[in-house]
Amino acid sequence: MTSERYAIGLARAFGGAILFGIPLLMTMEMWSLGFSMGRGRLLLLMSFTFAVLVGLSYFSGFEKTFSLKEDAMDAFAAFGVGVITSAVLLMVFAVISLDMTWGEIVGRVALQSVPASTGAMLGRKQLGAEQDMEAEAERKREAGYGGELFLMLAGALFLAFNMAPTEEMVLIAFQMTPWHGLALGALSIVLLHAFVYSIGFSGQESRPEGGSFLSTFVHFTLVGYAIALLMSLYVLWTFGRTDGVALAEIANMLVVLGFPASLGAATARLVV
Amino acid sequence: MNRDRRTGATRTTKTEQRVPWLEWLAAGLGLILVLGLFGMIGWQVFNGATTPPAITVEVEDMAPVEGGYRVLFRARNGAGEAAAQVEIEGKVSGPGTENETSRVVLDYIPGRSIRRGGLFFTRDPRAGVLTVRATGFAEP
Structure with a gap:
């Protein structure tokens, strides 16, 4: 070089x-x-x-x-x-x-x-x-499960960070009823799974036990959503959005910000 | 580490020799910027960045304009914490006449910083007594 x-x-x-x-x-x-x-x-x-x-x-x-x-x-x-x-x-x-x-x-x-x-x-x-696509693919392979989770974390952090500063995240959370919150959470998980399944991990050796629906769901989708929520919480806390806010309201914000964050987690592999 | 085993010691040393000068320069500059930023932000942590806002207002200029008079002021936040929605109130009072009050809201005054603004009056503030002060703020 x-x-x-x-x-x-x-x-x-x-x-x-x-x-x-x-x-x-x-x-x-x-x-x-x-x-x-x-x-x-x-x-x-x-x-x-x-x-x-x-x-x-x-x-x-x-x-x-x-x-x-x-x-x-x-x-x-x-x-x-x-x-x-x-x-x-x-x-x-x-x-x-x-x-x-x-x-x-x-x-x-x-x-x-x-x-x-x-x-x-x-x-x-x-x-x-x-x-060097080959070297990159090799790295992703050899990094294994931990590497996949890291990429999810980076993607979730980046998208959560891009949305969290705006007033709209809090406003949307205030506007939503608990039903809206549940629906948005479910939608996040479904989309995350669809992305993970179709673009992320199929055909990789890291896909556990031939990749049955349940194992992919538990190993990647649920963990990915948890990472997305954690990153959302971290970013919201960083910007002081959680200070003095009731726990239920924080949960609403997490679901709202968790939506872009989980999309970030799911698509990180495409970008990185 | 996993990677070191794969690449092998000889390959590592070979690539280290080939690190271009531009990479050293870019990484070095980055390191200086990182340390500088961290240092400056860290310094603020220990130097009153958390004292609540204290705002003083100084009148800078008074001039007649179309439809009245304009007073320019600068509001200074002497403390470390930023203030939001700072309301500045100016009052012209004089003997024998009614007081006239004008207000303006400044979105933000960061810690130890100055923001400028202006107030309009229909009466000449130079003819009476003009007081301009901050009436309140919100935490950002």
């Missing part, structure tokens, strides 16, 4: 950062969350994102990696791309300007760098013309 090749990968990373980051870069709530959310939670979110980036680098970075050190280097590079992309675009949108306090600027850029750096990591896969 030469610097030239790496530069192409880096350019694709910027493309991915813009493409995946733009929905949230143009979301109003994200701007205020950048300075109003708890600093401790922001730090935790960024550390968590970084860990996910290292994992994603293993499965599909903007270059082929051979060691944990290289995955970490890839993650740092993706993070840098995410931060630079966010800072430049936010400045062009006049969301940040130099007469703001640095605390506000840093908060806004840091929060936006989460989706942007994930996009940077996925950029190569999405925008790259040539790539």
